Amino acid sequence: MIKFYTQLTVLLFVLSIQAQQNSEIEAINFKIGDKHSFQSEVLNEKRDILIHLPSDYNDSKKDYPVIYVLDGNNHFYHATIGVTILEENAKIPESIVVAIPNNRGTRARDLARERGKFMQFIKSEVIEFVEKNHRTNDQKTIFGHSMAGAFVLNYLVTEPSLFDNYIAASPVIQILNSELLDKYQKLFEQNETLDKSLYITLTELDAEGERATQALTKFVEILKNKAPKSLTWKYDYIENQIHMTTPYLTFYQGLAEFYKNYNAQ
Secondary structure, three states: OHHHHHHHHHHHHHHHHHHHHHOOOOOOOOOOOEEEEEEEOOOOEEEEEEEEOOOOHHHOOOOEEEEEEEOHHHHHHHHHHHHHHHHHOOOOOOOEEEEEOOOOOOHHHHHHHOHHHHHHHHHHHHHHHHHHHOOEEEEEEEEEEOHHHHHHHHHHHHOOOOOOEEEEEOOOHHHHHHHHHHHHHHHHHHOOOOOOEEEEEEOOHHHHOHHHHHHHHHHHHHHHHHOOOOOEEEEEEOOOOOOOOHHHHHHHHHHHHHOOOHHHO
């Protein structure tokens, strides 16, 4: 009996080796976009941007809206998948996705300490490059998560004319809380009309932290009490998530929210 099991084991091992030798292993590669590099005069360093074009871009003459994605090295891949799914199901118009990756060690500098300079880089170099080299229309969306979510909210209050739609996932606005809230109160007092769209999210207190939760709660109260009716905004509390998973749901739902009437067009 022992001899039988030994022979059987050897036979199965040989068959397994033969099966591996006869099978073909092929890597699956597919293109989701192109990387463009240029020397930034504003930041005085080389920067990259990642661009995903709609599937029919080369066969059409249409102009397309653009979705700008901060922390692009983390979010380019899932953003292109989300956009493609929404496009294929006629939930949003076909769009160009532009991801702005971080250089090593520059994230905190760009999004916080020198955010004014980084805002200028996006406006005068990234957007200018995209609009010069691609067929775009006037509609622009910007997405950011965590520190980049706070950056998005600061962009809206500092230069609201630049983008049409703003998506902020789990924004850590406690870092610039009083400054940001004061800016929004002044913006709402001075502007009876603000024809923009804003979508923000946060998950549970244990995941986000008490300071971040309290800061965003105050911000939402200002939106409720002070925001002009022309500002279309929505805050969603996302259950059963953590800080690092909210951007995936937020990006998808934010675009769907902005274009919720798109099917009726």
